[in-house]
Amino acid sequence: MASNPMHQFEVYRIGPEIKLGTVNLSFTNPSMFMLISAITILLLLFLGTRKKLAIPSKMQFITESSYAFIAKMINDTAGSGARPFFPFIFTLFMFVLFCNMIGMLPYSFTVTSHIIVTFVLAAFIFIAVTIIGFIKHGIKYLQLFVPKGVPVVLLPLIIVIEIISYLSRPVSLSVRLFANMMAGHTMLKVFGGFVISLGLLGGWLPLGFSVALTGLEILVAFLQAYVFAILTCIYLNDALNLHH
Amino acid sequence: MELEAAKMIGAGLAAIALAGAGVGIGLIFGNYLSGAMRNPSAAAKQFPNLLLGFALAEATGLFGLVVALIILFAF
Numbered sequence: 001m002a003s004n005p006m007h008q009f010e011v012y013r014i015g016p017e018i019k020l021g022t023v024n025l026s027f028t029n030p031s032m033f034m035l036i037s038a039i040t041i042l043l044l045l046f047l048g049t050r051k052k053l054a055i056p057s058k059m060q061f062i063t064e065s066s067y068a069f070i071a072k073m074i075n076d077t078a079g080s081g082a083r084p085f086f087p088f089i090f091t092l093f094m095f096v097l098f099c100n101m102i103g104m105l106p107y108s109f110t111v112t113s114h115i116i117v118t119f120v121l122a123a124f125i126f127i128a129v130t131i132i133g134f135i136k137h138g139i140k141y142l143q144l145f146v147p148k149g150v151p152v153v154l155l156p157l158i159i160v161i162e163i164i165s166y167l168s169r170p171v172s173l174s175v176r177l178f179a180n181m182m183a184g185h186t187m188l189k190v191f192g193g194f195v196i197s198l199g200l201l202g203g204w205l206p207l208g209f210s211v212a213l214t215g216l217e218i219l220v221a222f223l224q225a226y227v228f229a230i231l232t233c234i235y236l237n238d239a240l241n242l243h244h
Numbered sequence: 245m246e247l248e249a250a251k252m253i254g255a256g257l258a259a260i261a262l263a264g265a266g267v268g269i270g271l272i273f274g275n276y277l278s279g280a281m282r283n284p285s286a287a288a289k290q291f292p293n294l295l296l297g298f299a300l301a302e303a304t305g306l307f308g309l310v311v312a313l314i315i316l317f318a319f
Contacts, residue, residue: 073292176299179306220302227299230292 261308268301
């Protein structure tokens with residue numbers, strides 16, 4: 001094999017080693033790319049809203065349309081009661097989107113292709129949604145596990161299934177994003193390896209595939225950020241509007 | 245059987261999950277298209293749901309990939 005397709009996911013240290021007790025707090029390449037995404041988002045939003053024109057420039061248009069896109073999505077899926085959570089969901093969407101998109105650049109690192117990153121995001125959402133539900137409805141929030149119109153005989157089974165499905169939310173939310181990003185990037189590198197090993201004569205076919213897959217991956221990068229944000233809205237909707 | 249060989253076979257079997265994902269994605273796009281042909285005015289409104297369904301169905305296939313990777317590298 002020419003080179004390992006998993007090599008791209010390697011985490012290494014940049015700069016000096018920082019240790020706090022047994023915890024390793026060194027600055028690594030994932031931290032660098034998270035920083036790059038955050039700075040890119042800040043720059044985009046800052047430059048986009050610097051000059052507020054009636055006829056927007058391109059930068060202002062991107063900023064305003066991303067704002068309107070998320071605002072509409074929250075309104076449609078979680079209702080107007082979820083308006084105070086707009087900054088959180090907007091931040092989440094932009095962070096995941098920019099991490100995915102910056103990972104599409106050659107020789108860069110995809111932060112979201114590591115399960116620990118996505119799992120921390122998902123676990124935070126899960127805990128926050130549970131706390132919001134209990135604050136808003138008190139102990140009545142447990143009604144979430146009792147669907148309406150179910151025969152009493154079936155209830156013991158249904159409640160167990162509902163609780164398991166509720167607890168598996170952070171796992172499915174994080175694994176979905178992580179698996180999509182990792183599978184896509186591995187596939188790109190495997191096809192890239194075919195180009196090299198088939199040489200000048202046969203390498204054109206996998207090269208074409210590689211180009212097409214890059215297009216698909218850019219679509220997936222956007223789609224997964226969107227799905228991550230919309231599922232957060234759906235969970236929030238469960239917590240805010242119990243049984244509608 | 246050698247443990248290494250059994251691992252490889254198991255990882256290959258985990259790829260069967262992709263069959264289900266393929267059926268799911270096909271169903272979603274096929275049904276969206278037939279629905280959109282019947283009532284084109286309602287099609288644009290349901291496009292976000294289409295994307296959501298596509299991503300959810302695709303992810304189930306990728307869970308199979310995660311199982312394969314766990315078998316190959318984690319044990």
